[in-house]
Amino acid sequence: MTPAIAEALTAEERVYQETVRQLQKTYAKKIKPLEQAYCFEGFHSAPLTPQDIGSKPMVLLLGQYSTGKTTFVEYLLGESYPGAHVGIEPTTDRFVAIMSGPEPKVIPGHAAAVSGELPFSGLTKFGTKFLSRFQVAQLNNPLLQNLTLIDTPGILSGSKQIQRGYDFTAVINWFADRSDLILLLFDGFKLDISDELKGAIQSLRGHEDKVRIVLNKCDQVDQQQLMRVYGAMMWSLGKVIPTPEVNRVYLGSFWPRYKSPVGTVYEDNAELIASEQRDLLRDLRSIPKNAALRRVNEIVKRARQARVHAHIIGHLRSELPALFGKDKKAKAMVDDLPAEFRRIQTRYNLAPGDFPNPDAFKNDLEAFKIVDFNKLSLKLIANADEALSADFPKLMQQFPSGSRPSAEIQESSEAGVAVTLPPPYSAMSMAAASSSVGARNPFGEDTNSLSPGVLRYRAVFDEISDPQRRMLSGEAARRVLLESASVLGNDLLREVWSVADWDERGELDKVQFEVAMRLCEHLKNKEPMDAAKQQVFGELGLLSKFSQ
Numbered sequence: 038m039t040p041a042i043a044e045a046l047t048a049e050e051r052v053y054q055e056t057v058r059q060l061q062k063t064y065a066k067k068i069k070p071l072e073q074a075y076c077f078e079g080f081h082s083a084p085l086t087p088q089d090i091g092s093k094p095m096v097l098l099l100g101q102y103s104t105g106k107t108t109f110v111e112y113l114l115g116e117s118y119p120g121a122h123v124g125i126e127p128t129t130d131r132f133v134a135i136m137s138g139p140e141p142k143v144i145p146g147h148a149a150a151v152s153g154e155l156p157f158s159g160l161t162k163f164g165t166k167f168l169s170r171f172q173v174a175q176l177n178n179p180l181l182q183n184l185t186l187i188d189t190p191g192i193l194s195g196s197k198q199i200q201r202g203y204d205f206t207a208v209i210n211w212f213a214d215r216s217d218l219i220l221l222l223f224d225g226f227k228l229d230i231s232d233e234l235k236g237a238i239q240s241l242r243g244h245e246d247k248v249r250i251v252l253n254k255c256d257q258v259d260q261q262q263l264m265r266v267y268g269a270m271m272w273s274l275g276k277v278i279p280t281p282e283v284n285r286v287y288l289g290s291f292w293p294r295y296k297s298p299v300g301t302v303y304e305d306n307a308e309l310i311a312s313e314q315r316d317l318l319r320d321l322r323s324i325p326k327n328a329a330l331r332r333v334n335e336i337v338k339r340a341r342q343a344r345v346h347a348h349i350i351g352h353l354r355s356e357l358p359a360l361f362g363k364d365k366k367a368k369a370m371v372d373d374l375p376a377e378f379r380r381i382q383t384r385y386n387l388a389p390g391d392f393p394n395p396d397a398f399k400n401d402l403e404a405f406k407i408v409d410f411n412k413l414s415l416k417l418i419a420n421a422d423e424a425l426s427a428d429f430p431k432l433m434q435q436f437p438s439g440s441r442p443s444a445e446i447q448e449s450s451e452a453g454v455a456v457t458l459p460p461p462y463s464a465m466s467m468a469a470a471s472s473s474v475g476a477r478n479p480f481g482e483d484t485n486s487l488s489p490g491v492l493r494y495r496a497v498f499d500e501i502s503d504p505q506r507r508m509l510s511g512e513a514a515r516r517v518l519l520e521s522a523s524v525l526g527n528d529l530l531r532e533v534w535s536v537a538d539w540d541e542r543g544e545l546d547k548v549q550f551e552v553a554m555r556l557c558e559h560l561k562n563k564e565p566m567d568a569a570k571q572q573v574f575g576e577l578g579l580l581s582k583f584s585q
């Protein structure tokens with residue numbers, strides 16, 4: 038690694054360390070007790086350990102075999118890591134977490150997963166077969182003071198693919214969840230995108246903002262070939278990464294200094310490659326700062342969920358009669374959870390976007406008896422409220438003004454915890470939404486007819502929709518519409534729904550959600566429905582839908 042990277046990372050690292058320390062403290066004192074009192078673990082996930090919150094920012098490397106992942110790690114480190122294998126044949130047959138340690142050491146997967154010092158306890162759920170294909174490689178390298186790198190087994194093409202004995206895609210997803218940057222490496226000299234790689238890429242849904250594509254070995258082809266390879270790669274990726282934005286691609290050839298390149302090296306791309314590599318390093322430098330923001334964002338999101346969860350559980354418990362008819366009442370409530378959720382939402386003025394899916398919640402509830410739950414503790418709730426309205430926003434102040442607070446933070450700092458709008462409606466989300474719209478439309482609509490900035494509600498949609506299916510359920514959409522446009526009354530909202538759900542699926546995709554929300558805006562300005570419809574479909578370039 039060049040000293041310049043190490044230096045820049047160190048400054049960012051201090052902010053990261055301090056943020057993490059305060060997050061750990063606030064979480065342990067004000068959020069974890071709430072989670073524990075209301076069995077949050079049974080419905081969401083186990084309480085976070087200090088290691089979970091404080092783990093170093095992670096960079097995940099993914100790609101077909103021999104695309105140069107291990108060599109890329111060596112390029113960043115400026116040295117090889119213990120247990121690294123580089124070769125033209127498939128070499129890395131395991132997941133390797135490359136981490137900081139006092140001396141070069143390999144920790145086998147089973148030991149790493151039970152170590153309280155390492156953030157890998159969650160990997161035990163993938164079983165013994167996986168753990169024997171996982172290891173931690175420690176070494177004393179300045180880059181690793183700030184980052185953990187995850188080298189992954191190369192993905193083989195087509196029929197060569199071997200049975201792994203564990204769920205490769207689920208493991209990728211686990212690491213992707215915890216990563217701050219995901220580098221997808223392709224070989225510019227031998228482009229290949231196998232089905233398993235496509236599956237792995239598809240499992241990165243919801244993490245598109247972290248994905249960067251690296252077209253490696255670019256000096257092995259001439260300029261004309263490079264253009265063709267680049268085009269072919271983007272074409273193939275367009276089919277598997279369904280985002281409207283074009284992913285950032287870095288063209289490069291990442292060799293450590295101590296190795297001299299072999300084979301044909303074309304000089305005509307040298308300048309381009311050099312400047313692309315500089316850009317990628319800049320991206321890597323910003324990881325600790327972004328990671329600190331991401332950690333705060335994640336904890337705030339979790340705290341909001343835990344608060345809503347406590348209200349739900351406390352409400353269900355309190356509604357049970359003191360003496361007779363407990364079972365009957367419990368059954369009635371469980372049978373109509375959406376109605377209970379609405380009641381709780383109105384009573385405590387909670388954001389609908391923080392509520393869980395009622396069906397999933399009902400499933401999880403089967404493992405419990407409502408009568409065994411604790412009643413609502415105002416003290417625990419007040420602690421969580423304080424964390425959301427004071428501690429987390431204060432934490433954000435230490436970031437330079439250029440850093441963007443998340444929607445959740447914005448919401449809790451501006452409006453305290455008694456928010457009436459779901460977090461995505463913050464001005465920040467809207468701005469972010471309109472600034473990041475690209476040219477490709479994954480919704481089956483006519484791409485060219487959508488003008489830039491058209492999907493103003495996309496951040497809202499991204500936060501509350503099903504991340505796998507990219508659809509918003511009827512129930513969730515109804516809650517948002519009621520929340521943001523209840524003044525329109527049920528009849529108008531019903532009409533809005535039937536306009537937006539034009540294909541009568543009972544759920545909305547991103548464009549349909551945009552239509553619904555924009556219609557509400559116009560209707561709130563007292564425009565007649567027909568005029569509002571024409572206006573909205575016109576704005577979105579969907580007039581063909583209007584005439585249907």
Ligand SMILES: Nc1ncnc2c1ncn2[C@@H]1O[C@H](COP(=O)(O)OP(=O)(O)OP(=O)(O)O)[C@@H](O)[C@H]1O
Pocket residue numbers: 100101102103104105106107108109122123124125126127128129130189190191192253254255257289290291292298299
């Ligand atoms: N920038 C580059 N230009 C040309 N050849 C490269 C480059 N980087 C790596 N190589 C060569 O490509 C081969 C594969 O490299 P490496 O083992 O790092 O890939 P990998 O993606 O980690 O492979 P696997 O998935 O099998 O572990 C090696 O022979 C290596 O020397």
